[in-house]
Amino acid sequence: MSGPGMTGWVTVAGLGPGDEDMVTPQVRAALAEATDVVGYIPYVARVAPRPGLTLHASDNRVEMDRANTALAMAATGRRVVIVSSGDPGVFAMAAALFEAVEITPQYLHTDIRILPGITAMLAAAARAGAPLGHDFCAINLSDNLKPLDVVEHRLRHAARGDFAMAFYNPRSASRPHQFDRVLAVLREECEPARLMIFARAVSTPDEALRVTTLAEARAEMADMRTVVIVGNKATRRVGNWVYTPRSAVAP
Amino acid sequence: MSGPGMTGWVTVAGLGPGDEDMVTPQVRAALAEATDVVGYIPYVARVAPRPGLTLHASDNRVEMDRANTALAMAATGRRVVIVSSGDPGVFAMAAALFEAVEITPQYLHTDIRILPGITAMLAAAARAGAPLGHDFCAINLSDNLKPLDVVEHRLRHAARGDFAMAFYNPRSASRPHQFDRVLAVLREECEPARLMIFARAVSTPDEALRVTTLAEARAEMADMRTVVIVGNKATRRVGNWVYTPRSAVAP
Numbered sequence: 001m002s003g004p005g006m007t008g009w010v011t012v013a014g015l016g017p018g019d020e021d022m023v024t025p026q027v028r029a030a031l032a033e034a035t036d037v038v039g040y041i042p043y044v045a046r047v048a049p050r051p052g053l054t055l056h057a058s059d060n061r062v063e064m065d066r067a068n069t070a071l072a073m074a075a076t077g078r079r080v081v082i083v084s085s086g087d088p089g090v091f092a093m094a095a096a097l098f099e100a101v102e103i104t105p106q107y108l109h110t111d112i113r114i115l116p117g118i119t120a121m122l123a124a125a126a127r128a129g130a131p132l133g134h135d136f137c138a139i140n141l142s143d144n145l146k147p148l149d150v151v152e153h154r155l156r157h158a159a160r161g162d163f164a165m166a167f168y169n170p171r172s173a174s175r176p177h178q179f180d181r182v183l184a185v186l187r188e189e190c191e192p193a194r195l196m197i198f199a200r201a202v203s204t205p206d207e208a209l210r211v212t213t214l215a216e217a218r219a220e221m222a223d224m225r226t227v228v229i230v231g232n233k234a235t236r237r238v239g240n241w242v243y244t245p246r247s248a249v250a251p
Numbered sequence: 252m253s254g255p256g257m258t259g260w261v262t263v264a265g266l267g268p269g270d271e272d273m274v275t276p277q278v279r280a281a282l283a284e285a286t287d288v289v290g291y292i293p294y295v296a297r298v299a300p301r302p303g304l305t306l307h308a309s310d311n312r313v314e315m316d317r318a319n320t321a322l323a324m325a326a327t328g329r330r331v332v333i334v335s336s337g338d339p340g341v342f343a344m345a346a347a348l349f350e351a352v353e354i355t356p357q358y359l360h361t362d363i364r365i366l367p368g369i370t371a372m373l374a375a376a377a378r379a380g381a382p383l384g385h386d387f388c389a390i391n392l393s394d395n396l397k398p399l400d401v402v403e404h405r406l407r408h409a410a411r412g413d414f415a416m417a418f419y420n421p422r423s424a425s426r427p428h429q430f431d432r433v434l435a436v437l438r439e440e441c442e443p444a445r446l447m448i449f450a451r452a453v454s455t456p457d458e459a460l461r462v463t464t465l466a467e468a469r470a471e472m473a474d475m476r477t478v479v480i481v482g483n484k485a486t487r488r489v490g491n492w493v494y495t496p497r498s499a500v501a502p
Contacts, residue, residue: 021275021280022275022367089381098380118275122341122367125340126345129349132389133343243346246347248401
């Protein structure tokens with residue numbers, strides 16, 4: 001028996017890229033203890049129903065509603081898991097939860113835990129070889145919350161610093177031309193032979209991996225289920241693998 | 252029965268930051284099938300001995316020897332897991348393995364798999380809140396394979412692009428003063444109130460988390476078991492948590 005506010009908690013848990021064998025035991029344990037699971041429809045669909053568990057699936061782009069729902073339920077004693085794909089701290093629900101807590105400070109008393117998961121760029125990198133084996137950066141290309149000129153500014157600094165790059169949310173139906181602009185900026189900053197990896201739906205039945213060069217890359221190679229990796233100056237192929245050596249090229 | 256070259260393989264597996272509940276089931280399965288486990292002494296020590304399994308623990312800084320040992324054993328039909336802490340593709344053994352394959356092309360025929368793990372920066376971020384909730388980069392501060400001027404060049408671009416940053420291998424006994432130089436560069440590029448997190452041995456019994464500012468940061472706060480996270484311009488505290496909002500500050 002749990003009374004209001006006595007035992008409630010919110011855990012934000014990363015389900016990894018899709019393969020159930022990449023879900024950590026600590027995430028499984030949190031799901032087993034939960035009374036409620038909150039999240040975007042396809043992520044909640046990955047949680048098996050059971051007696052005593054209520055599934056709250058919601059559409060995309062309602063992250064703040066979802067965070068507030070979870071916090072309000074925890075305040076009444078519910079044990080709530082917010083599910084994210086990948087890692088919840090990488091362009092996912094953890095930041096949204098803290099935004100909600102900041103807006104409604106009484107939620108600061110909530111028992112909150114963030115449980116990491118296998119994030120998409122690292123699952124994709126593992127399938128391709130080791131393209132992120134040296135210094136790298138992760139950039140969310142979605143412009144929902146970020147103007148395109150910020151994206152462009154970061155791309156140029158990432159290229160000039162010779163970071164490998166991983167792009168999340170590279171392209172969607174609502175912004176089909178943005179990734180063309182990203183490719184144009186990369187072509188100004190990097191050589192045509194620069195290796196790129198388009199990794200779609202890694203670890204799921206829909207997985208598709210394409211290795212190409214910046215010269216050959218086309219925006220149509222990406223969709224919302226794709227993570228795009230751009231190598232650094234030293235990234236190379238060995239057989240069918242792509243890897244970045246551990247030693248750096250001089251600046 | 253396995254004949255030479257018939258069923259051998261090399262799997263590079265990420266053990267995560269330390270907590271056994273963060274090891275994925277696919278990594279557990281690979282360890283269960285292995286005849287040999289190869290790796291740095293403290294990582295091999297995390298693998299339970301069993302009949303039929305040979306443990307090959309080696310010292311640090313012999314990554315190429317370790318990769319060649321694993322590839323040579325696989326060629327004789329052994330099933331070899333190279334263990335890394337964290338994720339094998341992030342400043343760990345996956346890149347070293349492909350360097351070894353490139354040098355000895357007959358190893359291209361080896362059945363190789365890379366299995367991702369929870370990398371230290373994401374485990375640390377989860378403990379702190381969501382400091383990597385917006386665009387970020389990961390930089391290995393070890394100068395074993397990279398001159399310090401490359402590190403400095405990357406730090407400046409990361410700061411000017413307003414990336415949050417995660418530093419691996421920030422400090423060691425053999426280079427005690429390097430992290431002072433890193434802090435000096437950051438102080439030239441970022442405001443004194445910039446938030447920093449020193450996360451030591453996350454998810455182990457030795458875990459220690461310290462949140463401070465760039466003004467208050469001291470090199471002695473880091474050692475080789477520490478991951479250091481530097482927020483971006485918008486990173487803030489909410490209660491005891493540190494998070495980076497999903498929306499960007501203009502460049």
